[in-house]
Amino acid sequence: MNHAIESARIRNHPRYQELVSRQRRFVACLVAATLVPYFTFILIAAFAPHLLAQKLSATSIINIGWPLGVAFIVGAWLFTGLYILRANGEFDALTAEIREGAIV
Amino acid sequence: MKPLFRVLIAPALLSAAATCASAAETLQAVEKQPLNITAIAMFLVFVLTTLGITYWAANKTKSMDDFYNAGGGITGFQNGLALAGDYMSAAALLGVTSMIFFNGFDGVLYSISFFVAWPLLLFLFAERIRNLGRITLSDIASFRLDQNRIRTLTAFGSLTVVCFYLVVQMVGAGQLIQLLFGLPYNYAVIAVGLLMAVYVTFGGMVATTWVQIIKAGLLLVGGTLLAVLALSKFGFSFEQLFKQAVAAHHDGELILLPSKLVADPLALISLSLGLVFGTAGLPHILMRFFTVPDARQARKSVFIATGFIGFFYLIVAVLGLAAIVIVGRDPAFYESGILGGKLIGGGNMPVMHLAKAVGGDLLLGFISAVAFATILAVVSGLTMAGTSAISHDLYVMVFKKGRAEAKDERRVSRIASVGIGIVAVVLGILFKDQNIAFLVALTFGVAASVNFPILALSMYWKGLTTRGALIGGIAGLVSSVSLVILSPAVWVKVLGNPEAIFPFDYPAIISMNVAFFFTWLGSVTDRSGEAMLERERFDDQLIRAQTGLGASQAVNH
Numbered sequence: 245m246n247h248a249i250e251s252a253r254i255r256n257h258p259r260y261q262e263l264v265s266r267q268r269r270f271v272a273c274l275v276a277a278t279l280v281p282y283f284t285f286i287l288i289a290a291f292a293p294h295l296l297a298q299k300l301s302a303t304s305i306i307n308i309g310w311p312l313g314v315a316f317i318v319g320a321w322l323f324t325g326l327y328i329l330r331a332n333g334e335f336d337a338l339t340a341e342i343r344e345g346a347i348v
Numbered sequence: 349m350k351p352l353f354r355v356l357i358a359p360a361l362l363s364a365a366a367t368c369a370s371a372a373e374t375l376q377a378v379e380k381q382p383l384n385i386t387a388i389a390m391f392l393v394f395v396l397t398t399l400g401i402t403y404w405a406a407n408k409t410k411s412m413d414d415f416y417n418a419g420g421g422i423t424g425f426q427n428g429l430a431l432a433g434d435y436m437s438a439a440a441l442l443g444v445t446s447m448i449f450f451n452g453f454d455g456v457l458y459s460i461s462f463f464v465a466w467p468l469l470l471f472l473f474a475e476r477i478r479n480l481g482r483i484t485l486s487d488i489a490s491f492r493l494d495q496n497r498i499r500t501l502t503a504f505g506s507l508t509v510v511c512f513y514l515v516v517q518m519v520g521a522g523q524l525i526q527l528l529f530g531l532p533y534n535y536a537v538i539a540v541g542l543l544m545a546v547y548v549t550f551g552g553m554v555a556t557t558w559v560q561i562i563k564a565g566l567l568l569v570g571g572t573l574l575a576v577l578a579l580s581k582f583g584f585s586f587e588q589l590f591k592q593a594v595a596a597h598h599d600g601e602l603i604l605l606p607s608k609l610v611a612d613p614l615a616l617i618s619l620s621l622g623l624v625f626g627t628a629g630l631p632h633i634l635m636r637f638f639t640v641p642d643a644r645q646a647r648k649s650v651f652i653a654t655g656f657i658g659f660f661y662l663i664v665a666v667l668g669l670a671a672i673v674i675v676g677r678d679p680a681f682y683e684s685g686i687l688g689g690k691l692i693g694g695g696n697m698p699v700m701h702l703a704k705a706v707g708g709d710l711l712l713g714f715i716s717a718v719a720f721a722t723i724l725a726v727v728s729g730l731t732m733a734g735t736s737a738i739s740h741d742l743y744v745m746v747f748k749k750g751r752a753e754a755k756d757e758r759r760v761s762r763i764a765s766v767g768i769g770i771v772a773v774v775l776g777i778l779f780k781d782q783n784i785a786f787l788v789a790l791t792f793g794v795a796a797s798v799n800f801p802i803l804a805l806s807m808y809w810k811g812l813t814t815r816g817a818l819i820g821g822i823a824g825l826v827s828s829v830s831l832v833i834l835s836p837a838v839w840v841k842v843l844g845n846p847e848a849i850f851p852f853d854y855p856a857i858i859s860m861n862v863a864f865f866f867t868w869l870g871s872v873t874d875r876s877g878e879a880m881l882e883r884e885r886f887d888d889q890l891i892r893a894q895t896g897l898g899a900s901q902a903v904n905h
Contacts, residue, residue: 247897251891251897254891254895255891260891264890274467278467279464282460282624283620286616286617289457289609289610289616290613293606293610296453297604305590305594305604306590306604309606310453314662316464317658317661320463320464320466321467321654321658323467324467324650324651325651327647331475331644331647332644336644339894339895339896
């Protein structure tokens with residue numbers, strides 16, 4: 245029963261809604277920041293591959309498709325780091341504040 | 349020479365987008381090779397080490413929680429490595445390098461499609477799954493929905509995925525062992541079935557986790573070593589690597605751009621949907637989030653896993669390009685010494701030949717042993733997932749209504765893991781020499797169209813009801829399975845019809861939408877009293893998901 249009482253207390257906690265909406269917004273941004281470049285890349289590869297044929301420099305044989313692939317992997321990984329940073333700091337602190345004085 | 353090349357490779361690699369994808373996941377038919385003593389010796393060391401760990405783990409495994417989730421006592425870093433170990437299959441090492449070897453840039457598209465699921469798993473799933481569940485992913489969907497019906501459905505969803513994926517891995521193991529060790533196919537299948545049953549039955553999740561960790565470490569070390577040695581042949585210059593690869597490949601500069609994989613863009617999109625969302629519905633991956641003490645460690649483990657998996661795919665690209673130059677220009681790796689003819693051992697061999705070329709028999713033996721260890725680790729994870737679906741979901745929660753004796757549960761879990769081992773061996777032998785590409789499509793299709801929608805909607809959509817989840821889950825199952833049957837991989841290649849009724853090998857583009865639509869329809873039209881209660885319980889579920897209130901704790905020993 246204690247969980248139910250605590251749950252009701254949290255539901256009415258002023259900072260709880262704030263936590264939920266802040267986290268939701270942050271997650272939505274990160275999901276978009278991952279999926280939009282990914283599907284753009286796939287769609288360009290599918291419908292306009294010539295856009296990837298641009299060389300890195302006049303003397304280079306490497307086209308921009310390869311480094312873009314690398315940048316995507318590294319970038320998405322950095323996003324996971326960004327998420328951890330904010331979740332471990334801000335969101336965990338907010339959760340601790342909400343749970344303070346908890347019954348269970 | 350070119351027509352010959354086309355005749356030999358075309359059926360497996362060059363026809364359509366989805367065929368490329370399946371070729372990367374399933375190994376093509378191979379011929380038995382001479383006995384490779386170095387590889388066998390190294391593999392035996394791996395087996396003995398893991399059996400030692402299993403013995404140690406068996407002594408640590410006292411409660412059922414220990415058995416299912418290592419008592420939540422795995423650290424975030426360890427779990428990150430184990431997740432990477434679960435995901436980096438032999439198919440990725442052999443198949444994706446071979447794809448780059450033959451088709452160049454297509455391999456990059458394939459790699460990032462496999463990779464992109466991981467950041468999403470972190471943002472959307474990892475913490476919530478950890479906070480809401482304890483043992484299986486069915487725990488989450490049945491948190492506020494009807495225990496019996498939803499748990500039965502999701503347990504069967506998990507078992508279906510586990511079963512299809514096991515057959516893929518067993519057949520791969522049999523072919524690999526013929527190829528790399530020079531031993532008969534059936535030996536491999538029986539040995540793999542036996543070892544995975546031993547790991548899981550005696551060592552439970554602790555042993556499974558350490559098998560994954562060791563394998564991930566070996567794969568990363570082996571791959572990095574191979575990449576460094578290969579790059580040294582190009583003076584560590586990527587410019588040189590690309591220049592020589594273009595010069596060595598018969599397609600020249602075309603290999604730097606998308607080619608075969610994008611011949612049918614819709615097929616490519618269906619494939620990528622299946623890979624991205626199918627990964628987010630693989631039970632053996634998701635259950636790993638229960639092995640860490642809390643949501644914070646669950647987060648960390650995905651960050652670690654994403655880093656290693658990303659790094660691994662970058663290495664794979666280097667290996668594929670280096671193989672174009674080093675293997676592609678050496679007649680010793682082609683049958684009868686004909687350059688551009690048939691590769692000795694088949695289309696999945698470029699990375700193995702590369703190992704031999706840059707590191708001799710010792711490195712070849714090492715990489716072969718790693719490839720086999722990789723399969724062993726993946727099947728152990730699958731067996732663990734299947735076992736907990738049977739003993740926890742079906743036996744304890746559905747059959748015994750949550751009131752089972754621990755010793756009965758333990759006995760059922762032993763029967764389940766041994767049973768899964770036997771089924772896997774029998775199916776592995778039955779499917780020998782069969783075209784099993786469609787099983788990969790089925791695995792990811794069912795995971796993306798049954799497990800993923802139910803899981804995602806139960807955590808993110810208040811309106812979901814039991815009826816909606818049942819209707820949607822069954823619609824997803826029926827549509828994904830029937831579309832795969834109507835696809836080129838089964839309708840044409842297995843059943844021998846002239847033309848496929850459904851044009852793509854991967855069904856996700858249709859079946860995922862069908863699943864989501866019917867789940868929505870079944871939920872919004874549900875006006876029953878239970879449905880009201882289920883929607884009401886969402887708020888409490890969200891509080892638990894968000895704050896960890898009431899989430900299962902780590903067991904202290």
